[in-house]
Amino acid sequence: MAKEKDAPTINDLKHPIYLASITNWLKYRLCYDSGFEFRHKYLKRFSKREDDLEFQERRDISYVPSFAKGAINEIKNSIFQRITDVTRSGGSKLYQDAVAGVGKGVDLRGSTMNAFIGRNVLPELLTMGRVGVYVDAPQIEDKTEAGTKGFTPYFYYYPTESIVGWKEDPDDPNAFQALLLQDAFYQYDQNWRLPIANINRYRYLWIDEDDGFVHVKFYDQDLNGIDYFGQNSEDNEYVLPINDIPFAVFELTDSLLKDAADYQIAMMNVTSSDLYYILKANYPFYVEQFDARTQSDYLKKPGNTVTTNQTVYNPISNTTLVNQERVQEIRVGTSSGRRYPIGTERPGFIHPSSEPISASMAKQQQMKEEIREIINLSLTAVQSKQAAPESRKIDNQGLEAGLSYIGLELEHGERKLARFWAMYEGSESVATINYPQDYSLITDDDRKAEADKLEALLPKIPSITGQKEIVKRIVYLIVGNHLSSEKLEDIYEEIDKAKVIVIDPNVIKTDLEQGLVSLDTASRARGYRPGEVDQAKEDHAERLKRIAISQTPDMGAARGVPDLGADSTAGSKEKAASRDTTQDGVVTDKTRGVGQNNE
Numbered sequence: 001m002a003k004e005k006d007a008p009t010i011n012d013l014k015h016p017i018y019l020a021s022i023t024n025w026l027k028y029r030l031c032y033d034s035g036f037e038f039r040h041k042y043l044k045r046f047s048k049r050e051d052d053l054e055f056q057e058r059r060d061i062s063y064v065p066s067f068a069k070g071a072i073n074e075i076k077n078s079i080f081q082r083i084t085d086v087t088r089s090g091g092s093k094l095y096q097d098a099v100a101g102v103g104k105g106v107d108l109r110g111s112t113m114n115a116f117i118g119r120n121v122l123p124e125l126l127t128m129g130r131v132g133v134y135v136d137a138p139q140i141e142d143k144t145e146a147g148t149k150g151f152t153p154y155f156y157y158y159p160t161e162s163i164v165g166w167k168e169d170p171d172d173p174n175a176f177q178a179l180l181l182q183d184a185f186y187q188y189d190q191n192w193r194l195p196i197a198n199i200n201r202y203r204y205l206w207i208d209e210d211d212g213f214v215h216v217k218f219y220d221q222d223l224n225g226i227d228y229f230g231q232n233s234e235d236n237e238y239v240l241p242i243n244d245i246p247f248a249v250f251e252l253t254d255s256l257l258k259d260a261a262d263y264q265i266a267m268m269n270v271t272s273s274d275l276y277y278i279l280k281a282n283y284p285f286y287v288e289q290f291d292a293r294t295q296s297d298y299l300k301k302p303g304n305t306v307t308t309n310q311t312v313y314n315p316i317s318n319t320t321l322v323n324q325e326r327v328q329e330i331r332v333g334t335s336s337g338r339r340y341p342i343g344t345e346r347p348g349f350i351h352p353s354s355e356p357i358s359a360s361m362a363k364q365q366q367m368k369e370e371i372r373e374i375i376n377l378s379l380t381a382v383q384s385k386q387a388a389p390e391s392r393k394i395d396n397q398g399l400e401a402g403l404s405y406i407g408l409e410l411e412h413g414e415r416k417l418a419r420f421w422a423m424y425e426g427s428e429s430v431a432t433i434n435y436p437q438d439y440s441l442i443t444d445d446d447r448k449a450e451a452d453k454l455e456a457l458l459p460k461i462p463s464i465t466g467q468k469e470i471v472k473r474i475v476y477l478i479v480g481n482h483l484s485s486e487k488l489e490d491i492y493e494e495i496d497k498a499k500v501i502v503i504d505p506n507v508i509k510t511d512l513e514q515g516l517v518s519l520d521t522a523s524r525a526r527g528y529r530p531g532e533v534d535q536a537k538e539d540h541a542e543r544l545k546r547i548a549i550s551q552t553p554d555m556g557a558a559r560g561v562p563d564l565g566a567d568s569t570a571g572s573k574e575k576a577a578s579r580d581t582t583q584d585g586v587v588t589d590k591t592r593g594v595g596q597n598n599e
Contacts, residue, residue, distance in 0.1 A: 010202065010221060013180055015165045024258075025128060025161055031261040032127045034066035042265045043272060061279065062272035067368050068260040071375040072126050075256070079406060080118045082436045085483075086411075088113070088418075091431030094152060095421050099431075108154045117410060120157045121250055125406070129255035132158040133413065134181070135246035135420040139238065153424040155417065158182075163249070164202070174416070176245045178206040183218075187230065199230060205245050214240040242423040248416040250409055256378045260371050267367045274360050281352060286332050288340065288347035382406065403439030411435040438480060447477040459507065467501040 030038040043059050050058075088099055098105055101112035111119075124131035137153040158181055165180035181203045186195035202219045217237045218226050227233040240246070330338070338347050379402035411433055418431040440447075451474045461467050472492050480488060495501075512519070519536075 007223065010164070010223065013165045018164060022161065024255075027261050028128055028255050028257045029159075029161075031257050031264050032069050032072060032123075034064040034069050034264075039064050039268065042268065044269055046273065058272055058276045061275060062268065063275075065264065065267050065271055065364075065368070067267070067371045068257055068264045068375065071260070071372045072123075072256060075375070075379060075403070075406075076118075076122055076126055078439055079122060079403060079410075082407070082439055083114045083118055085436045086114065087432075087434045089432050091418060091422065091429055092425055092427050094425065095418065095431055098152060098154075098421075104152060104154070106155050113414070116155060117414070121410070121413070124157065124159055125250050125252060125409070126256050128160045129253070129258075130160040130163070130249065130251040132160070132163050132181075132247055132249045133417060134158060135248070135417055135424065137424045153421050176205075176247060178204075179245050179247055180204050181247075185230065201226065201230060205247070207243065207245065208239075211239075212243050214242055214245055216240060241426075242420070244420070244423065246420040246423070248413045248420070250413040252382050252406065252409060254378070254382065256375050256382065258378060260374045260378070263367060263371050263374060267364060267371070270360060270364055270367070274357055274364075277357060284349040284351040286330065286347065287350055288338070289345045379403070400439055404437060407435040407437070407439060438476075440480075451477045458501070464501060468495050468498070471495050471501055 027042075030041060039059065039062055043062060045055050088096070097103060099113035101110055101115070103110075105111040106113050106116050121131055121133065133155050134157075135153055135155055138151060140151060162182040162184075163179075164182050165178075166176055167178040169175040169177050183201040183203055184198055185201055187197040187199050188194060189196050200221055202221075202223075204217050204219060206215055207213070208215050215237055216239075218228060220226050220230070224232060225234040225236050227236045332338070340347055376399055379399055382402045382405055414433045418433060422428070422430045454470050454474050454477075458467055458470050461470065472495055475491055475495070476488070483491075
């Protein structure tokens with residue numbers, strides 16, 4: 001059935017926010033991709049004097065300084081390394097197996113939930129500020145156990161440009177009453193079964209007021225009804241066995257590239273100008289002075305005679321004349337020399353000043369640093385748009401607060417996915433998802449350096465409470481990103497209960513030798529179990545006893561048990577006796593040779 005003449009078009013159904021944002025979305029995406037399309041669209045001409053050929057040459061050799069992409073990836077990696085600490089408890093066994101990557105995983109490609117979030121959702125969220133995830137499931141006609149064998153819901157994501165139109169539920173801003181999505185799928189050759197074209201298809205979902213279930217229809221670019229495979233079909237409506245549109249939107253207040261994208265565009269044009277200058281203009285040329293009085297068109301000019309290709313025909317004499325002229329050609333190089341008169345300037349080569357290019361390179365370095373600063377400033381201002389900030393205590397500031405908000409949005413969106421999954425299964429058991437609360441952008445080397453500084457400061461703090469807080473900070477820097485919040489709390493509780501904070505073995509040993517600390521306190525400071533000091537005393541006494549028994553009676557304490565001997569100098573006397581080689585003043589041991597006086 002053909003459409004009515006006044007029927008709407010796809011552009012008529014696009015949301016006003018979509019129409020207002022699509023230009024910026026394109027800029028953000030091209031900025032993050034940093035490829036040919038970004039250079040082709042945003043590289044500008046120097047001036048009107050640059051013709052098409054020069055501009056094309058400059059554009060071909062220009063590159064894209066993708067520093068904004070690098071800064072975004074640093075943030076992405078900081079969050080992704082904490083995704084392994086996400087806990088997903090509850091839910092069905094089918095859900096738990098899928099998020100662990102068992103079987104077909106969460107996307108029918110064997111992906112774990114961590115991989116799906118890290119590869120698809122997180123980059124889109126940081127770059128574009130919004131991404132959607134659709135939860136789908138195969139249609140089942142046979143509800144028996146045999147018919148449902150192999151049934152599993154699955155996810156696929158929609159970039160923000162593919163979320164075309166929507167109507168939010170007035171009672172629940174996180175839910176939709178109607179939704180229009182743009183799908184991209186391949187058209188296949190019927191004989192070769194290979195993809196030959198990429199076709200856009202539109203998926204329209206709405207909640208029917210009569211039955212309360214989700215209804216779905218597909219349309220082509222002209223809003224003609226088609227089936228799932230793109231074939232014309234007006235009777236293509238089907239019903240999902242759920243009463244909420246299974247679409248979760250992950251959204252921040254804005255893209256992290258909102259300000260940095262323009263900076264990268266400006267930097268690309270600056271680097272293009274410098275590169276073209278270096279290749280085309282920055283070369284030396286030869287100069288020498290001359291006396292203008294010796295130069296005249298009527299004087300014979302130095303140089304070689306060169307025959308040009310220009311000829312002049314004289315019709316009167318029926319002859320052709322060949323023009324010849326002398327040009328001032330000078331040979332220069334390592335094997336050629338030049339004479340110059342006394343009192344004149346020496347000939348030489350001159351070149352353009354390096355000051356403009358040096359100033360430009362310094363500006364590029366400044367812009368490179370500013371791009372990172374701008375993205376970090378955007379991170380400090382970002383907030384979760386879907387989840388309320390008060391739903392979780394966020395007590396850190398600056399960059400870490402921005403990372404926490406992003407983690408909060410990921411947690412909020414993933415909980416919606418778990419709920420849709422349970423609805424498809426018809427289960428009341430919905431998984432609970434918890435993301436880490438603390439994130440950090442500093443590197444492991446930076447953490448280690450800061451921890452070393454705090455450790456050196458620790459013995460100088462007279463407050464026990466202050467020392468405990470410093471130790472907590474050291475623990476967080478070293479292992480905070482690798483432990484769950486529960487384990488960190490356990491460690492902090494143990495630190496609060498500790499009676500001794502400084503446990504450097506050398507410090508404890510020195511204090512023990514100087515009598516500043518008891519054996520029991522030193523043992524507990526080193527982490528040994530209670531009662532270890534008593535056992536050590538018994539072992540030490542047994543050792544002394546064995547040593548004493550092994551010694552001879554008259555040399556009792558000389559060989560290592562000085563505390564048990566009557567003579568405290570017995571050891572030194574024994575050594576002196578063993579070294580004495582005389583008897584009544586006469587040498588008895590001549591193993592080292594005979595001296596001249598003792599022959």
